[in-house]
Amino acid sequence: MPPTPPLLGPGPAVAGPGPAVAEAPPATAHPGCEHCPDDAFDDAELISARAALAQGRWQSARSLLLHTGDEWDRRGHRVTVLAREPYAIAWAREWLLAEPGSAGAATLYALTLVRRALRGREEPDRAREACAGAAALAPADPTPWLGLLLLARHLGTDEETRRVFTEVRRRHPEHHHAHHLMAARIAETETRGTHELRAFAERAAADAPADSPLAVLPVVAHTERHRALAAAGRAPADPAAAGHWTEPSALRALGAAFDWWLEWGIEEHPRRYIDLNHLAHATFGAGRYAEAAALFQRIGRHATAAPWSYPDRDPCEAFRAARGRTLRGS
Secondary structure, three states, X not given: OOOOOOXXXXXXXXXXXXXXXXXXXXXXXXXXXXXXXXXXXXXXXXHHHHHHHHOOOOHHHHHHHHHHOOOHHHHHHHHHHHHOOOOHHHHHHHHHHHXXXXXXXXXXXXXXXXXXXXXXXXXXXXXXXXXXXXXXXXXXXXXXXXXXHHHHHHHOOHHHXXXXXXXXXXXXXXXXXXXXXXXXXXXXXXXOOOHHHHHHHHHHHHHOOOOOHHHHHHHHHHHHHHHHXXXXXXXXXXXXXXXXXXXXXXXXXXXXXXXXXHHHOOOOOOXXXXXXXHHHHHHHXXXXXXXXXXXXXXXXXXXXXXXXXXXXOOHHHXXXXXXXXXXXXX
């Protein structure tokens, strides 16, 4: 596995329990809205298993994860979505009692604890212990380590975040979710401009296979950088007002990522709508409305909270406004 560039700058560690991490607005935030984010996207099997889990039928989640096998990006996506179901912790615990050695049960239970810890409703150390236990049951699976990375990204030190990311990448070098988490973390901690963040994203894109959606990571990195600057009051909240997408490096990243999408598409990847939304957000911000229109058409109703919620916006309203303006051609 090729080495990665330095992951984190010398910025302050984000240690301790800290405040609860905000989540995307629930799907009922705008009754009747077809664009409210649903992280299950168009995964019909996941949607069915989630509905069954909400009714206490954990066997559907068991079957889903069994058939997902070692498709690690899909497994991580499905487990994190199931873990967000409000009663997932109770049914994951019941599944674990029924099958104490089940790696699927242990991983789902661990990720439910991670979610609760990030919301300030669980001790982070308990979630870490559960993730470690799940990792012991499935040494090749990066998903328990993804849970640890979710914790470290918000609550851990720089050293912990770096170490956990390395463990995820050791098991799946192109792990999509893990790379996005690292880009967000570096954007918030880097104190010397954007060199480290850009190097991380560009190196990951270059080292990945030609058809890997990590080709979009440099665009994600630029978006995360603007979010961090706006949140710190160092840039206008509107990327257009900040001139963010007129910078030569941002335009190069955007052009390369859009060309990659035209050539390869990302039709099968479980998190493809996240990349499509990042590309649409960036092309819209750059005033490239024809390209943005093609992306909005492909997205359809599958808006994602990130990046439309950046830096502090209602994602549904931001998505609808950008989509409407783009499709009007102005």
